[in-house]
Amino acid sequence: MSPAALLLLADGRFPAGGHAHSGGVEAAVAHKAVHDINSLEAFCRGRLHTTGLTTAGLAAAAAAGCDPLMLDDAADARTPVPALRAVARKLGRQMMRAARATFPSAELDRLAAERPRGAHQPIVQGIAARAAGLTPEDAACAAAYEAVGGPATAAVRLLSLDPLAASWLLARLSTEADAVAANAAGAAARVKTEGLDALPSASSPLLDITAEQHAAWTVRLFAS
Amino acid sequence: MHLDHPVTMPHRHTYSAEPLRADGSLRAFRVGLGGPVGSGKTASVAALCRTLRDRLSLAVVTNDIYTREDAEFLLREAVLPPERITAVETGACPHTAIRDDISANLEAVEHFDQTLDPLDLVLVESGGDNLTATFSKGLVDVQIFVIDVSSGDDIPRKGGPGITNADLLVVNKTDLAPHVGADLATMAADAERQRGALPVVFTSLTSDDGIREIADWITGHLTRWRAKAAA
Numbered sequence: 001m002s003p004a005a006l007l008l009l010a011d012g013r014f015p016a017g018g019h020a021h022s023g024g025v026e027a028a029v030a031h032k033a034v035h036d037i038n039s040l041e042a043f044c045r046g047r048l049h050t051t052g053l054t055t056a057g058l059a060a061a062a063a064a065g066c067d068p069l070m071l072d073d074a075a076d077a078r079t080p081v082p083a084l085r086a087v088a089r090k091l092g093r094q095m096m097r098a099a100r101a102t103f104p105s106a107e108l109d110r111l112a113a114e115r116p117r118g119a120h121q122p123i124v125q126g127i128a129a130r131a132a133g134l135t136p137e138d139a140a141c142a143a144a145y146e147a148v149g150g151p152a153t154a155a156v157r158l159l160s161l162d163p164l165a166a167s168w169l170l171a172r173l174s175t176e177a178d179a180v181a182a183n184a185a186g187a188a189a190r191v192k193t194e195g196l197d198a199l200p201s202a203s204s205p206l207l208d209i210t211a212e213q214h215a216a217w218t219v220r221l222f223a224s
Numbered sequence: 225m226h227l228d229h230p231v232t233m234p235h236r237h238t239y240s241a242e243p244l245r246a247d248g249s250l251r252a253f254r255v256g257l258g259g260p261v262g263s264g265k266t267a268s269v270a271a272l273c274r275t276l277r278d279r280l281s282l283a284v285v286t287n288d289i290y291t292r293e294d295a296e297f298l299l300r301e302a303v304l305p306p307e308r309i310t311a312v313e314t315g316a317c318p319h320t321a322i323r324d325d326i327s328a329n330l331e332a333v334e335h336f337d338q339t340l341d342p343l344d345l346v347l348v349e350s351g352g353d354n355l356t357a358t359f360s361k362g363l364v365d366v367q368i369f370v371i372d373v374s375s376g377d378d379i380p381r382k383g384g385p386g387i388t389n390a391d392l393l394v395v396n397k398t399d400l401a402p403h404v405g406a407d408l409a410t411m412a413a414d415a416e417r418q419r420g421a422l423p424v425v426f427t428s429l430t431s432d433d434g435i436r437e438i439a440d441w442i443t444g445h446l447t448r449w450r451a452k453a454a455a
Contacts, residue, residue, distance in 0.1 A: 013324065013325075015324065015325040015326065015327055016325070016327060017325060017327040017328050018325075019315045019320050019321075019324075019325050020312075020313050020314055020317075020321065020328055021315065022315070090331075093331065094327035094328065094331065097327055097330070098327065154316075157315075157316040157317075158316070218292065219292075220313070221313075221315060221316040222315045222316070223313040223315065223328075
């Protein structure tokens with residue numbers, strides 16, 4: 001693997017549309033559930049072990065070479081609300097554009113042709129990782145990190161939090177993020193024998209509900 | 225035209241601003257309008273739509289900062305039918321959406337390219353931002369930076385990428401100059417110092433023909449761009 005390729009794929013500046021999404025933190029801020037660094041850490045930890053684990057499993061399985069269309073159905077099954085499915089596919093389209101330009105591969109081209117309206121983002125991310133010569137655990141790590149990095153950055157903008165404190169928060173969560181990634185990669189490795197049900201399906205109903213509400217807001221800073 | 229050999233570049237694709245689409249046809253010409261809050265970007269877009277819509281097939285992408293107000297203004301003013309106006313959300317960073325990560329804007333302009341046929345021109349209006357905000361060349365073909373006299377006549381002197389590099393600098397609200405003590409001659413001299421030969425238009429969009437010079441500049445570029453792409 002190339003560590004630099006993993007850094008590139010996981011970099012918040014990778015031009016794949018993520019900067020316009022808050023990972024649910026904008027809705028949580030509106031509900032006063034997130035209002036300072038400690039509540040942000042609790043939010044991020046919750047997201048890491050639910051959405052983060054599930055998306056990391058999908059990314060790892062895609063990087064391991066599982067059928068992306070079956071994974072895409074599995075992602076739909078793990079994303080109960082329409083708002084978040086739409087977001088996942090939109091971000092998948094945007095990730096696809098950036099990934100094809102950055103790590104050209106026939107597998108990315110094929111998925112782009114088969115899912116012109118976008119596959120779920122972690123699946124595109126997993127195949128991009130594969131194209132970059134990364135391992136399934138690398139892909140899981142990128143997905144898990146993104147599950148907390150996105151909301152942390154968004155919260156800094158929404159609440160004017162100290163960016164240094166937010167960065168420290170991400171460092172505190174890094175061991176847990178690594179463990180989630182290892183877990184997800186282990187599950188992805190079992191898909192061959194156990195089928196797609198081996199993949200994590202942890203969910204966070206409150207994120208689902210507030211995402212659906214957020215999508216109906218007329219005034220908002222973030223797309224989700 | 226030079227074409228890449230299919231074997232040496234097996235995965236070459238058009239991802240952003242190449243003029244030809246996958247089927248070899250010409251996409252719409254893309255013009256970015258940037259500038260500080262309140263300088264008249266949305267007013268320029270509305271006036272351009274009214275002036276050009278009978279001659280050209282148009283669409284507009286707005287990048288509102290935290291509302292859909294600009295898109296809704298254009299809808300309310302009925303400058304174009306609703307299917308020709310769309311808003312992109314920018315996650316509190318309007319300059320990121322037009323410069324560093326243009327994917328949402330590219331999706332929006334490509335959606336117009338796919339759903340509106342023929343389509344001649346897409347106007348991409350940035351969210352009101354600061355003097356450093358410029359459009360990526362991966363998103364637009366030419367860009368216009370709109371400032372106004374009432375924000376201070378020292379803005380051209382201060383410079384910044386928008387003032388210095390935009391293909392066209394528009395100084396709006398010249399009718400207000402006497403009321404806010406703005407010296408148009410100084411602004412023109414400073415703009416020329418910053419921009420060299422790049423054009424500057426002084427106008428008042430509230431006057432009847434205030435948009436004409438800008439509209440002519442755009443159609444001139446559109447004609448030359450098409451000729452170049454077809455060559």
